[in-house]
Amino acid sequence: MQLSEHFSEAEFVRSELAARRHIVNVLPADLLPEAQATAGMLERIRARLSLIAGREVPIYLSSGYRCLPLNRALGSADTSHHVLAAAADWTAPAFGSPSEVCTVLAPFVSEL
Numbered sequence: 001m002q003l004s005e006h007f008s009e010a011e012f013v014r015s016e017l018a019a020r021r022h023i024v025n026v027l028p029a030d031l032l033p034e035a036q037a038t039a040g041m042l043e044r045i046r047a048r049l050s051l052i053a054g055r056e057v058p059i060y061l062s063s064g065y066r067c068l069p070l071n072r073a074l075g076s077a078d079t080s081h082h083v084l085a086a087a088a089d090w091t092a093p094a095f096g097s098p099s100e101v102c103t104v105l106a107p108f109v110s111e112l
Helices: 009-013 016-021 029-053 068-073 098-108
Strands: 060-063 089-091
Touching: 009 029, 016 068, 029 098
Parallel strands: none
Antiparallel strands: 060 089
């Protein structure tokens, strides 16, 4: 299922650690609206980076939703927004380094 135009649920829950440790990381139905909202934020970020770059800039997710056992296996706090489907770790290497991305997006945080 697509959460948004460019982000799928499968991508949002994918985890190599979960696969290695046989942790079932499935997005609960009640968190679907939050996952869609997070994907919407990622779409706005992707669009802004693409506008600034003057070309399409894909975003690659490394972590979206994490069930509590997976979150704990990663050493993250139980209060992490990943367990609420309200966070995502990502990169946009076609645009630049994480530092360059942060610098260019900083003035637009309230819009994103």
